Structures are given as C-alpha cells and as structure tokens.
Amino acid sequence: MATRMEHQQPNPEKIFDTLNAHQQTAALKAGIELDLFTAISEGADTAAALASHCRASERGVRTLADYLTILGFLTKQIQKYALTPDSATFLNRRSPAYIGSIAGFLTAPEIYDRFKDLTAVVRKGGSLQDDRGTSEANNPIWIEFARSMGAMQRPVAEDIAKVVNADAGEKWKVLDIAAGHGAYGVTIAKHNPNAEIFAVDWPSVLEVAKENARAAKVEARYHTIPGNAFEVDFGTGHNLVLVTGFLHHFDPPTIEKLLRKICATLAPGGRVVTVEFVPNEDRVTPATAAAFSLVMLASTRAGDSYPMSEYERMFRNAGFSSNELKPTPGPQSLIISRK
C-alpha cells in the first residue's frame, strides 16, 4: 500500500498487499465509474453527501473513499474528503486534463483477462491467445483504445508538437502510423496549419480518429490509409513520421522491417518521432516503463519494452543515422530519428 511503513524485520505485509493489489485496480475503476472525484470537486465531501450525489450506499462510498485515501488519491480530515493534485487534475470530469476514460481500455476484459493465468503465459513465453492477438485486423479492443486512451496521450502529443517545432508552420506531409485516437496527428495539424496528415490504422479505428479530427476542425487536412501498417502504401516525401505506442508489439526483426519501410518514405531532412516505454538498460527502472514489458509478455508473441540500446541498433540496421532519446511528462519517452 502507498502509505505502508517500511519495516526493518522481514514482514509478510507487502506480500499480502501485493496479492491483494487487484483491489486497487477495482477501487480506482469504481471511483471513476461512480464519478466520485467530480462529486468531491463539487462539494460532496462527506460519505453521506457522496452517497446521495453518486447514487450509491453510504457504507459503500465511505469504504471506497477511505480506500482511495489510503492509496493517495484523496485526503481525509475529520470525516471530510478532498482531492489531491493528481485526482483534481486527472480524475475530475470538469478538468480539461481528465483521463478517467483510460480505465475503460486498461480494465477491458480483453486486456485484464490476459493476466488471469500469468503462470501459463510465463511457461509459454507469450500471449496464450495468438490467434486473437492484439495486432489482428479490426480487433475491437483498438476501438476501445482509440476511445479511451487519447486523453492520456494528448500531453505527449503537445510535447511532440513543441519538440518538432510544429508552430513554425512549414509545409509538411505527416505520416501517423497506428494513429488510434488520432491525438498525435491531430495535434500536429492544430499547431501547423500547413501540415497534411496521413493516418494509418484499421478502418474501424480510423473512424474514431476522423471524429477527433473533425472535432479539432482539421478534417480537411486529415487523410486516412486504412489497413495493416506492414502492407499498405505509405506514399513518399513525409517530413514527419509518428510511430506512437506501436513498436512494442513486435520482435526486433519485425520492427526493423517496418523501420526500413518508414525510412524509404522520408523526405530529405525528414524525422521519425517514436513514442515508447523505454526502460534503462537494467530493464527494471524507471518502474512504469520497465513494468510495461509484462503487458507485452501477456499480450503479444514477442513484443517488449526495449531499452534504448536495442532501439538504437534496430534504427541503425534500418538505415537511420541518428537517434535522440527525450523524456516526456509521462512514463513514455520520445525517440527522434533521422536518416
């Protein structure tokens, strides 16, 4: 637990807490689904007020709010709950940075249930469901991803727009591979009125990206290339290629194949921006980026969260001469690559 005391003597508490850690997932999901954080921001700060505001039992919300306090998502003073900076920013539905929707993807049965028998996954060395793997055509989980995860990616997209200086307004062709929610390409288009976006993803997923492009009023410059990224024609002369949260699904030979294809589409001086979980070479720090490796073990045949030395090798093998690693405000990193 977040506030657990550290003991000098060996203590079974951390083992007990970790075997119960699934309750943390359930509790935060319930808090988001009941819109508890928004209710508190609107002044419903006691168990009784929350029960009435969230149309739930008082026993239930009191226990849930106490538990969320233990986890550090609320504070509690004399029976009154308040939001923390994190929950006020990201879990209050009225906040522009609200990301509560990510619970929908992260706890969807298609994702959650992959960890049901992790022992069998570890024995096998990969996803137990190869035939219905996450990179299959039109898998509905990617529609859920597109609808849920854009919120969390927008700050990273803003970061990229700054790093590539999109505001300079140069005439750009931008290829957005595995566009998903579209947040990356759309953000570039918003910052650069002279950018034309070419978004690659499954047709059903591109519908979500197009909705988001319309909402951002950039649909006239938003083009789609529906299909498998390994098979479709990317076109040529791209000044910027976005490869966001995609490479981790594959093994190095497959990634190199894609990177070679990308390299061939670049305009002179063009750049590739990759968004990835990139742990340190020890593969155990920083925690969130390194831990993502387990998600790839459980959901893919051979994906991983690769350290920079491995990305460096893959990009060089594929024809890139320079790669620069940059942190983002979240757990992911950017890799900026040039031919």
Next chain:
Amino acid sequence: MATRMEHQQPNPEKIFDTLNAHQQTAALKAGIELDLFTAISEGADTAAALASHCRASERGVRTLADYLTILGFLTKQIQKYALTPDSATFLNRRSPAYIGSIAGFLTAPEIYDRFKDLTAVVRKGGSLQDDRGTSEANNPIWIEFARSMGAMQRPVAEDIAKVVNADAGEKWKVLDIAAGHGAYGVTIAKHNPNAEIFAVDWPSVLEVAKENARAAKVEARYHTIPGNAFEVDFGTGHNLVLVTGFLHHFDPPTIEKLLRKICATLAPGGRVVTVEFVPNEDRVTPATAAAFSLVMLASTRAGDSYPMSEYERMFRNAGFSSNELKPTPGPQSLIISRK
C-alpha cells in the same frame, strides 16, 4: 509502482499504475506458482537458469523476474537476480516461515471475483452474493482458507502464546472460535501441555484443523465443536477464548450477540483474545488494516474493519470490563478482554 519517483507536478503515472495494479497480483502469484523464489535461493539466478529450473520460457521468466524486481521482491545486478529479506523469509519454500500458500486463498475466484464489479458493490453497499456469502455453512472457500492461510497466522499465534503466557502450563480450557487451520489453538496446546482445546468451525474445515493438531502431536487434547458459532454449545469454564479473524464479517449487533455468548462461557479470570484488523480512528491508517474494510464491503452484508473505539463499545455492551489493544508482528492487532 514501488519505485515510482514522486513528481512535483500532477502526473498521470500513479493513476496508470493503479489501474494496472492487478498485474502485481498476477505476477506475485505466478512467481509463487513457478517457485521462482526457491529456484533463486538454490542458485538459479539468471533468466536462462531460471527458465530451465522452473520449466518455463526464458522470455517469460526474464520478464517476470524483472517485474518482481520492480515490485521489490527481488534485486538484480548485472543480469543476476537475488532474493530480498522478505522473499528469502516468506517466499522460499525451504524457509520455515514460507507463506506462499496464501496466494491460493487470496486469489481464489470466490475472493478475487468479488471485486469484478466493485461499482455495483458500492452502489448496493455490500456483497453482490448474499445467498452464497462467506459465512455460509461448509462454504468450500473456508477449506481453502484453512489450507492456505495457516502459514501467515502462525507468527501471530506464537505472539498470543507469549502474551497469555501459555508456557506457564496452567490447567486451561481453551475455546477456539472459527478455528480454521487450527493454528491458534494448536499453538497454545504446543506451549501449554495442560491446555485442552475446543475448536469451533464447520465440520469440513475442522478436518483440516485436526490434521494440523495431529501433525503438532496435540490431537489427544484437541476437541471439536462442529457447527455455526452462533448456534453451537460452547460449554463453560473457558480460561481462554480465541476469536481470530472472525468478528469482521458481521455488524455490531451481531458481534455483540456473539460476545455476550462468549462472555457467559468464561471461567473466573478468563480472557478473550481477539485477532483483528484494527485501523486507527481515522479509518485510513495503518494502510493494510484500514484497507481490509474494502474486502469486507465486497464480501459481506455488513462486516467491516472496526477501529478500537467501536470494538471497545461492543465488548463493553457484551459484559466485558477491560480491553487492551496490542500490535502483532503483522498487520493485525490483538484485543485482550476480561469480564
């Protein structure tokens, strides 16, 4: 994650990690099931050696061992894994304090799945499965409990034996209510050769307790009272009554009813030792004891982890005049009560 850096700015990482926390449960369970910790203690300290020792894939064990390192159950130096003091003590099967078996109970579907729709639980204010509740007769989950959880309770049982000075060897009648694995009564019997134990639980559960009494060579002094604790005849003249991990399942009126029945069975000078999660009055510290309230919300109609002020009131209403709270080496506390 255990090693997550604390950020000054609001950061979505903790929300992301918490929604993924169920992976921590899955990973520790897999490590225990694959006996990874025992393998490391026997010198299989690289991914390749672990794969061969645990009959699993190298990709799988490397990713799992890295993840367990992130959680703080292993250390990693130059591709070699080692146990931490906690995992060496509690997760190495050769250690006398091994408690890996608790994964069986804590992740059993009957327990785990109660958190599947915690939103509905919070709305309702209690378990969604009242008819198959945890206090039902002969519920097989209590056989799993008896087989799995004894290991974690033994240090607490040893602590009780010390607190009540069982080694003094006085002639005692000891009533062990909801005996489960039997660890509490059996430990008293081992320390006090003049103690006769009377264990109350469902018949199928008492079979496990009797096995443990035989293994500890105290079966001649181990008697059973099969049935519902609220209905069976406890007998009289008990010098010590053990109420371990039982009261939390009920609401205060039900607890008081049981305590009144217990009070009536005590010999002059007799004591009741209650083992419970007893959070502070704020109900949010210490973390593990306070968090247990969520388990009771999800699995009972009206159970809770009550703070001491509430236990104090219940015991006094039931006829007890003194109650003393004592910590144990784990997350539970003892309450020592006298008429």
